[in-house]
Amino acid sequence: MSLTTDDVRHVARLARLALTDGEVEELRGELSAILAHVEQVREVATPDVPPTSHPYPLVNVLRADEPRPSLPPDEAVSTAPEAEDGRFRVPRMSHSEG
């Protein structure tokens, strides 16, 4: 598996990482080598073997539907880089807005 710089830039965009050109080039080589190594899994992963997503079988873990106190909003936003009126404040979502 050999990645192109465009592949790396596409994945970086999906991962929300503003990589530098130097990093893109480094990662292209490193990721190609790592992916070549992990491709071994395909040698033995035949369709008759069911996938394991979780090592201990627990399904639909529910708690009693009882009201209980949760984190107060002012505490929840106390660690935020920017907050306003008990809410997280972020820059505008896109260039096209107002």
Place this chain on the structure above:
Amino acid sequence: MHALLTASAPELLALQEAGDASAVDIARAHLDRIAATDDRVHAFLHVTADAALAAAADVDRRRAAGEPLGPLAGVPVAVKDLFATCGVPTTAGSRILEGHRPVYDATVVARLHAADAVVLGKTNMDEFAMGSSGENSAYGPSRNPWDLDRVPGGSSAGSAAAVAALQAPLAVGTDTGGSIRQPASLSGLVGVKPTYGLVSRYGMFAFASSLDQAGPFARDVAGAALALEVIAGHDPLDSTSIPQAAPDLLAGLERGVEGLRVGVVAEFLATDGLAPGVKARVEDAIQRLGKLGAELVDVSLPHAQYALPAYYVIAPSECSSNLSRYDGVRYGLRVPAETAEQMMAVTREAGFGREVKRRIMIGTYALSAGYYDAYYVSAQRVRTLVTRDFADAYRRCDVLVGPTAPETAFRLGAKTADPLSMYLNDVFSIPSSLAGAPALSLPVGADERGLPVGLQIMAPVLGEATMLRAARALEADLALDPVPSGANALEAPRP
């Protein structure tokens, strides 16, 4: 060496009960040790000296008043910086969380407090627990007290270094693919990776959620068992927590290995990269188990060779999803930009280190459209094959043994240029991680350079008591000095 520093956790409890030492004496001795040595070891990112002394004074006051005390009363513990500590800086070794003070305690931390342990502070680690040397910390590496030019292992680097340097008798770490066992092996400690779900993950910053598990470090098996008893047990705040009470791990600890069926994993001892000095000590330890009355059984884990590649699909995939929460909105670093999406991308670029970015990229690629079945689902199928191998082996034996890591502590910088060579450190620890089964590392002697070698003892799901009993029998037989030869030298004034 100060007797309070070399004492084990059980010994520290006994000293207090006999009135020979107070919790404040014990806390002060360890805080002094940290102050005198951590400029060289760099085990801690944050020391909570005032809170530790206050907690110790409270234990002494309640003991004097005849009030009931918890099972770790007055015993100092160092906590990996991956656990949320209310009001106390928690960085996960990352620049993106520099200065972050969580508003709640992880369940592991809450249980340590409830057991009246004295928390000394937060230990250094590979960023978000990704690494095998501690060198991926954004705050500089920790060093191995056995040889300060070498790494203590990772990712729980500071937790291992603190216990080896006599800065704490106990520490808690986390293990996703070997991050407790490998540093325990490299630092001459007992390190336990419990069954997945035995210890709550609530408040433990997520790396790979289907693999992450918390566990103890100690210089002795009994100390590790005691600490594990305290942190284990069902937690309604973690939906993957096994719904049963904490196991009794101390009661049967001294029962020995007479008649125990010990499986020797053929593939592990035949691995090319296994250092001769490690192999020799591990084989000697296995023979000792035989002499102590265990029945040695040759077993095979034929798919173990696929465990490492499967892990390096599953762990990065889960990490790429888990670390999406670090987006400059709710906590940690924010680098300003015009739009929210740009802000997230430049914040993550500035806040994450190289290895974390590398794994986010691998995981994002493996989960992206068109590749999901080829990589992620294939790796999950391998996970099934590895789990079946273990099930076959445990039909014929009670525990499995082999090396913990392929080599002893390596020099700082030796593996940083080649990610795959660093990943190979976890080749023996990853199989039981994929199976969700417990495993520990026990010191079994030193290689030709005097560096510690660890034996890995693995057990089936919830087989902790048997695993610890086997470790205790071997520990008693070996009777090694648990104090590193270099730890005394740390005391010497610098030139």
